[in-house]
Amino acid sequence: MAGLAAIEIAQKVVKVWRSLQTEWKISTKGASKHGKKVRRKEKLNPPSFNRGGAGCSTSSFLESSTNSAVEDKPYGRPSLPWHAIYSLAVKWRQISEPCDPIVWVNKLSEEFNSGFGSHTPLILGQAKVVRYFPNFPRTFNVTKAVIKENKYVHNKKDHLINLYENGKLQEVMNAESCSDLHRVVGEDFWLATRCNSMTVEGKRLEGTRISLEKTDQMGYDFAIKTPCTPSRWDDFELEMTSAWEALCDAYCGENYGTTDFDLLENAREAILRMTYYWYNFMPLSRGTAVIGFAVLLGLFLAANMEFTGNIPEGVQVDWEAILEPDPHSFISSVKSWLYPSLKTNTSWKGYPDVASTLETTGLVVAALST
Incomplete structure (x- = not known):
């Protein structure tokens, strides 16, 4: 699934970048001629994400993903909204895993307005969740660090619990278990991890919520929860749009089309920022985790870089992101294993166009079944 999704994403993105590079050349010539650079207005139009049709073998596979996505706008340069890129991977995941309800949260109406979000437990009662418990030590330390910085947490009713008196902060830092931490706070609580904006200087977005709840005399639920409220959605919408534009700017200038690994440094960092x-x-x-990685592979491929290695054992890329306070820290945490596995590759550009070759859901299913 991820391989075909990555190739299709690369094919779509390259078309956009080719148009942007043409515009860059024109604007550069204009700057030389008139002594200044003129940049035309740009607009990214978000599509409707959960449009029907993918479940029918006669429907167009990408009809709801991008609607061809690449449009020449008379008032500005061609644009492909960031949503459309991820919608490509969403469609592949929806077809390959038909029993998983994979939809954009903002299309869930009532659930969205009430703050619907993901819930990923590390500890349930006295049981350690095998898939996620390896992240417990780091998540627990992040929890203590955030408490030390903020000096408060939120209880179940979202009221603040101040922890800056009576030496409680030191007790928090000395805590070695869920029971220790819950005893210091005195009740069930949650806090939000740091997620610093690169679009609005000094702004801190609400990252992932880490919660600790007592279940019985000896058990605790320790989990991460990510609510998607309308206000939070707007914040990240702005951040994702800015990150996508930064990637286009990083690749579509004078280094467009290069296979020089050093010259692609800005593009790599922009992809990881996104x-x-x-x-x-x-x-x-x-499906946020696998879809995010599939898009990452596709964007690297579009920039002439192929990931040829494997994610190291014990590493979950989404957890690397949510436990870091900003993109720079995230890049530092993954580049040691990611960058050595990136090899320049342009051979994929000779592949048939995925969208037109696998234009119906039936053809996609057949391709995934071979």
């Missing part, structure tokens, strides 16, 4: 905010955003009901 990935960082996607994982902290968590805008899907399910």
